[in-house]
Amino acid sequence: MTAQLPRAAGAVSPGYVIKGDGIPALLAGAAPGDAARGRAIVANRQVGLCLLCHTGPIPEERFQGNLAPDLQGAGARWSAAQLRLRIVDAGHFNPSSIMPSYYRTEGLNRVAAAYQGKTILDAQQIEDVVAWLQTLREPAS
Template identity: 50%
Template sequence: MQAGALEPFRVVDDTIPVPLGGRIGDAARGAALVRDRERGNCLICHHGDDPAEPFQGSIGPPLRGVGARLAAGQIRLRLVDMSRLNRETVMPPYFRIDNMRDVAPAYRDQPALSAQEIEDVVSYLASLKTE
């Protein structure tokens, strides 16, 4: 795949029903990405499932129980590009490269997370069934 190109995916209603590139996610790697303040940085806006984790956000919905509220495909679309569901969202698109603003030159033409990383995070979040 050439730089600046993303694997294709299909949106159906409020979901991307098929894993990106047919990849299988790893929940342990996904948990690490959710907590990683340099990569996923999910906890800057969301409260996670570990109360011992410092400095958790409150802008976005809590992650605890998200797997009971949303199907994996719904989680996937929200990670890929939440603005497809809510144009006013403050959640960044993690798998989009077009129409991005204020992106440092080192990060241009590449998604914030790879297709495999998206699937890892989907696997982890989908496993969070308890509210």
């Protein structure tokens, strides 16, 4: 299955192509991700909010979530393409998922007017998070 999601008028997120269960290419305008920046995004509760639901190998961050899969081992469980799609649009796999679509701007529910047409993370931030998650090869203990 290949789906082309075009840039909508006024939307911040550019198009991307889904092939199978992933987005194989880097998001438009992004360079290859930087794992250190990706870790910082995941750890920052003001930017990614990842640790609200996920647990991850970030021991300095207390009170990590337990609603979603442990991020440890994510790089062994999913390819970069699969991770990219899960971050871009978690609802693609599970429409009732509570995980936000970090890069999709249309077809969302209950989005405040100030955030209409805007992404949570930009293309480079998505690629940075994917790069960091790909380093997490060891399963959770």
